[in-house]
Amino acid sequence: MIPYGHQWVDEDDIAAVVEVLRSDWLTQGPAVPRFEAALAAYCGSAHAVAANSATSALHLACLALGLGPGDRLWTSPLTFVASANCARYCGALVDFVDVEPHSGNLGVAALEEKLRVAERCGSLPKIVVPVHFAGASCDMAGIRALAERYGFRIIEDAAHALGGSYQGMPVGCCRYSDITVFSFHPVKPITTGEGGAALTNDPILAQRMALLRSHGITRAASALTEESHGPWYYEQQALGFNYRMTDFQAALGLSQLGKLDEFVRRRRWLACRYAEKLAGLPAQLPLCGDSSGDASAWHLYVVRIAAARRRAVFSLLHGAGIGAQVHYIPVHTQPYYRALGFRVGDLPVAESFYAQAISLPLYPGLATAEQDRVIATLAEALA
Numbered sequence: 001m002i003p004y005g006h007q008w009v010d011e012d013d014i015a016a017v018v019e020v021l022r023s024d025w026l027t028q029g030p031a032v033p034r035f036e037a038a039l040a041a042y043c044g045s046a047h048a049v050a051a052n053s054a055t056s057a058l059h060l061a062c063l064a065l066g067l068g069p070g071d072r073l074w075t076s077p078l079t080f081v082a083s084a085n086c087a088r089y090c091g092a093l094v095d096f097v098d099v100e101p102h103s104g105n106l107g108v109a110a111l112e113e114k115l116r117v118a119e120r121c122g123s124l125p126k127i128v129v130p131v132h133f134a135g136a137s138c139d140m141a142g143i144r145a146l147a148e149r150y151g152f153r154i155i156e157d158a159a160h161a162l163g164g165s166y167q168g169m170p171v172g173c174c175r176y177s178d179i180t181v182f183s184f185h186p187v188k189p190i191t192t193g194e195g196g197a198a199l200t201n202d203p204i205l206a207q208r209m210a211l212l213r214s215h216g217i218t219r220a221a222s223a224l225t226e227e228s229h230g231p232w233y234y235e236q237q238a239l240g241f242n243y244r245m246t247d248f249q250a251a252l253g254l255s256q257l258g259k260l261d262e263f264v265r266r267r268r269w270l271a272c273r274y275a276e277k278l279a280g281l282p283a284q285l286p287l288c289g290d291s292s293g294d295a296s297a298w299h300l301y302v303v304r305i306a307a308a309r310r311r312a313v314f315s316l317l318h319g320a321g322i323g324a325q326v327h328y329i330p331v332h333t334q335p336y337y338r339a340l341g342f343r344v345g346d347l348p349v350a351e352s353f354y355a356q357a358i359s360l361p362l363y364p365g366l367a368t369a370e371q372d373r374v375i376a377t378l379a380e381a382l383a
């Protein structure tokens with residue numbers, strides 16, 4: 001089966017992990033801060049806080065921004081459930097902003113409209129989480145302008161977008177956001193097995209996330225609120241979690257980060273090849289030409305076909321050994337969110353996007369001959 005996504009792990013990566021396994025530290029050693037520094041340098045942010053998943057990093061980001069019971073977080077419905085669940089962990093309310101029909105990204109016009117209504121009702125959000133669907137950045141300048149007008153904070157869910165850029169700057173530089181979160185799950189741009197990170201330019205937010213990542217405990221002399229009992233002393237200052245990344249995962253991440261540009265180049269080449277070879281089929285293809293400094297990280301290649309044919313085409317692909325996927329079942333239609341009052345029909349653009357979507361295989365190791373098989377099978381299925 002040709003999967004829709006797959007990690008690239010080679011001998012260098014394995015050697016980097018083995019080196020840590022032979023060292024004194026499996027966790028809380030030198031590899032995690034090294035990976036964090038490299039990630040921050042790559043993205044052009046001041047700080048990076050590594051975590052054991054993007055889900056944990058989203059939770060830390062919400063806590064650091066003070067999200068609590070009664071507060072509201074808005075995100076896209078066309079995403080993985082974690083983008084919304086982070087608010088529920090904090091006891092906050094979730095609402096969704098519909099997406100743009102072409103990009104699948106949270107739409108600035110829809111956001112503005114919803115903010116205008118919320119202002120009248122006294123129900124403005126504390127945090128908005130734009131999701132860079134498939135690896136292409138949302139209109140962050142537009143979202144930031146609204147943040148300044150309506151007073152909300154921004155967490156970019158960039159789980160798909162490490163290696164992409166927006167206005168010529170790397171996604172993760174946090175030029176327009178408070179915090180940017182990445183995932184290192186194996187299908188994402190680089191992997192640490194499980195893993196994630198939160199990037200920020202704000203030293204206070206970075207410090208809060210680092211504290212909450214490790215039980216709310218600090219040992220830093222400068223951060224102590226009471227007199228030290230001695231060299232063994234530590235203080236628990238808040239109710240934190242164990243959301244730490246291990247050192248061997250960070251070593252893998254560091255090794256992978258060195259290959260990221262090559263991974264993205266290969267993904268982009270394959271995406272452009274899909275665009276060229278699928279042109280003319282009854283399918284809507286993602287825009288391939290990157291313009292004005294905006295470059296997708298090409299996490300996913302999502303084509304859209306007539307909703308009535310989607311299930312049959314999906315089955316034909318799987319029957320031919322092509323592990324296509326569907327991104328995403330709109331979060332508000334999940335049973336958990338329907339029990340909170342959401343209904344099918346609430347976010348019509350995301351729902352129609354979902355009904356038509358199929359993600360074709362796209363990953364650095366996808367061979368040209370395999371891609372040709374995907375193209376030929378899809379063409380036959382759509383004929």
Ligand SMILES: *Cc1c(COP(=O)(O)O)cnc(C)c1O
Pocket residue numbers: 053054055056079080082083131157159160182183184185194195196
């Ligand atoms: C994968 C993903 C996450 C969660 O990442 P984990 O590292 O698996 O916790 C969150 N948001 C989006 C958009 C994702 O694709």
